[in-house]
Amino acid sequence: MAREQDLNIDRLHLTDMEIHICGSQQCGRSHSYGPAVRDYFLIHYIHRGKGIFKVDNSKFELNRGQGFVIWPHLISYYQADQDNPWQYSWIGFTGLKAEDYLKEAGISRENPYFRAQNPEKISNIFSEMNQTGNLKKSKEIKLLGLLYFFFAEIIEANKQKLNRDENLKEEYLKKAVNYIDRNYSRPDLKIADIASYLNLNRSYLWQLFDELLDLSPQQYLIEFRMEKAALLLENYNLKVKSAALSVGYEDPFSFSKIFKKVMGKSPSLYKNGQI
DNA sequence: TTGCGCACGAGTCTCACACG
DNA sequence: CGTGTGAGACTCGTGCGCAA
Numbered sequence A: 001m002a003r004e005q006d007l008n009i010d011r012l013h014l015t016d017m018e019i020h021i022c023g024s025q026q027c028g029r030s031h032s033y034g035p036a037v038r039d040y041f042l043i044h045y046i047h048r049g050k051g052i053f054k055v056d057n058s059k060f061e062l063n064r065g066q067g068f069v070i071w072p073h074l075i076s077y078y079q080a081d082q083d084n085p086w087q088y089s090w091i092g093f094t095g096l097k098a099e100d101y102l103k104e105a106g107i108s109r110e111n112p113y114f115r116a117q118n119p120e121k122i123s124n125i126f127s128e129m130n131q132t133g134n135l136k137k138s139k140e141i142k143l144l145g146l147l148y149f150f151f152a153e154i155i156e157a158n159k160q161k162l163n164r165d166e167n168l169k170e171e172y173l174k175k176a177v178n179y180i181d182r183n184y185s186r187p188d189l190k191i192a193d194i195a196s197y198l199n200l201n202r203s204y205l206w207q208l209f210d211e212l213l214d215l216s217p218q219q220y221l222i223e224f225r226m227e228k229a230a231l232l233l234e235n236y237n238l239k240v241k242s243a244a245l246s247v248g249y250e251d252p253f254s255f256s257k258i259f260k261k262v263m264g265k266s267p268s269l270y271k272n273g274q275i
Numbered sequence B: 001t002t003g004c005g006c007a008c009g010a011g012t013c014t015c016a017c018a019c020g
Numbered sequence C: 001c002g003t004g005t006g007a008g009a010c011t012c013g014t015g016c017g018c019a020a
Helices: A098-104 A119-130 A139-183 A191-197 A202-213 A217-236 A240-246 A252-263 A267-274
Strands: A018-026 A032-036 A041-048 A050-055 A058-063 A066-070 A076-080 A087-094 A113-115
Touching: A018 A119, A018 A139, A041 A050, A041 A098, A041 A119, A058 A066, A087 A119, A087 A139, A098 A139, A119 A139, A139 A191, A139 A202, A139 A217, A191 A202, A191 A217, A202 A217, A217 A240, A217 A252, A217 A267, A240 A252, A240 A267, A252 A267
Parallel strands: none
Antiparallel strands: A018 A087, A032 A076, A041 A066, A041 A087, A050 A058, A050 A076, A066 A113
16 A cells, blocks of 8 residues: 655755655555654655544644654654544655754644645645656655745745734733723722723733733733833822822832832832932 | 633732831 | 831632633
């Protein structure tokens, strides 16, 4: 069943990427391979059917349009489904850029699989790879070209996905920051209010701030308020009590404590230092 | 995969009081 | 008027499981 090319490549010393092996196979029911290790990266792309891929302590159930990557020197195991065994193609490669390209495509040791945005296109790339058998000297060049095509496809798909996710998150963050800008002087402003305004869960809002600003929503609010208070003390010569009230603190004692913690000196010292 | 709900410990806030 | 401190109340951070 398996059709694997003996590449018999005259090495051109292309150090960024070098092809080791490629092939395709319609697997039989429950056909398996491993546990075993390879000394190069090995991509499998599933044209039809399904199966499982196991590596480290993780198990991935994969089907048509998906693929998995075996990392060099990692023990892995894979097995075709009993009822609907997979048909897949593979290509093995190494090179200085190999891991970079995989990373760009969102594929890592911890996340060693991918989904094609356009399965038809990826299938065609692998079909062409399998038709390079009759080439002699140019075999590796053509395979390399096709491998680059493959990476271009999945990297682009991954970037589009990341952009969609990031845009939405940044939109939430912008709205939250705006809300704080408009409401920071309200003593009763709570992080839960911001979450509720955005129709988001409080936990999720916290995750967004942590991911995009490396701050918790509360830390952001506090720092925002203290910077505003510092401006008021500096530019308007306000009393500490008034500055506190202006940025949402009814209790000047709490305000002083937090101000000192954030700005490094008490409000009164800050005010005198600025004059 | 995204987003929610929940629970619990940690951290923050509020209040009271003393003092400079 | 502002600061420091301690106790109790309250809110938040975070992890986990779950559903859509």
